[in-house]
Amino acid sequence: MGKRRTGGIAPLLALMVQITWAAVCVVVTGVSGGAVAQEAGKTAETSVAKPEVLFAVGEWPPMITENAAGYGIHTKRVTEVFEAMGYRVRYVFVPWRRAYEQTIAGQYAATFSWIWTDERAAEVLYPRYPIAKARQIGFYRKDRFPVGLDIDAIADIAPLGLRPVGVASYWYEVEFRRLGIQADIVTSSEAAWRFLDAGRADIYFDEKDVGLMDMARVLGEDAVKRYGITDPVQSENMFILFSRDHPQGKVLRDAFDGFLDTPEGRAMCRGWGVCEQTASATPGTKMTVNGQGSEQGNPVGADQVGADQVGGF
Numbered sequence: 466m467g468k469r470r471t472g473g474i475a476p477l478l479a480l481m482v483q484i485t486w487a488a489v490c491v492v493v494t495g496v497s498g499g500a501v502a503q504e505a506g507k508t509a510e511t512s513v514a515k516p517e518v519l520f521a522v523g524e525w526p527p528m529i530t531e532n533a534a535g536y537g538i539h540t541k542r543v544t545e546v547f548e549a550m551g552y553r554v555r556y557v558f559v560p561w562r563r564a565y566e567q568t569i570a571g572q573y574a575a576t577f578s579w580i581w582t583d584e585r586a587a588e589v590l591y592p593r594y595p596i597a598k599a600r601q602i603g604f605y606r607k608d609r610f611p612v613g614l615d616i617d618a619i620a621d622i623a624p625l626g627l628r629p630v631g632v633a634s635y636w637y638e639v640e641f642r643r644l645g646i647q648a649d650i651v652t653s654s655e656a657a658w659r660f661l662d663a664g665r666a667d668i669y670f671d672e673k674d675v676g677l678m679d680m681a682r683v684l685g686e687d688a689v690k691r692y693g694i695t696d697p698v699q700s701e702n703m704f705i706l707f708s709r710d711h712p713q714g715k716v717l718r719d720a721f722d723g724f725l726d727t728p729e730g731r732a733m734c735r736g737w738g739v740c741e742q743t744a745s746a747t748p749g750t751k752m753t754v755n756g757q758g759s760e761q762g763n764p765v766g767a768d769q770v771g772a773d774q775v776g777g778f
Contacts, residue, residue, distance in 0.1 A: 571710030
């Protein structure tokens with residue numbers, strides 16, 4: 466009896482242990498499986514890559530440069546706004562002419578920073594919002610013009626008989642041709658500064674901060690003592706130009722304008738000092754921007770930008 470009772474209880478206990486263990490395994494497996502699934506979900510979520518925007522740019526320190534943190538003042542602004550919009554940004558540094566031509570061709574989604582021209586408006590998509598304002602001035606050697614130069618427009622240099630030096634693809638190149646001004650066009654700002662410093666040209670135009678930095682870089686810190694500057698000959702808004710032929714071009718242009726219409730976007734552009742909506746206008750002609758036109762040539766937006774101010778930037 467005792468043996469049979471013991472023998473009967475042992476299998477029963479063994480069965481109960483097996484059942485209990487199975488239940489525990491089910492519970493543990495369920496918990497661990499849920500944890501693994503949840504972690505996998507997190508991994509999948511965090512591993513989803515943000516869409517990338519590829520910009521073509523050239524060297525224009527301190528505004529755009531491969532050799533500074535954040536790639537320069539303008540580049541930091543572009544990075545700030547597009548990352549806030551949920552994109553990753555990548556910059557390809559190429560010569561400026563190539564940056565523009567390959568953006569037109571759709572190899573890159575966009576390029577910056579460029580002023581408005583009618584010619585460009587026919588080839589690329591302009592946004593309503595600029596990212597900067599450029600103030601172009603003339604630089605000249607004081608020893609050549611000790612009483613200074615009274616200039617506030619490109620056209621002023623012709624009556625004075627001045628010969629400018631300039632960089633290919635910059636805004637003034639076509640302007641020189643339009644006004645019949647003979648100019649020496651070189652391939653880089655460094656070449657332009659050396660040309661001017663050697664007395665082979667009378668004046669060189671550039672954005673003020675850019676010009677002062679380039680002068681010190683090329684000619685040395687003391688060069689500023691040898692040079693005078695003119696009043697601004699141009700004050701223009703500068704834009705990102707979006708490709709018409711790149712699949713992201715129009716989408717990005719519209720997203721950029723839409724973001725800058727939001728409170729977060731407005732706060733950013735107020736920090737840049739160029740928060741107004743703007744477009745180009747040529748007095749007396751039809752003007753279009755983003756497909757909207759004005760038969761009388763009135764500006765679309767708050768600012769009027771002269772469309773005859775043409776060139777590389």
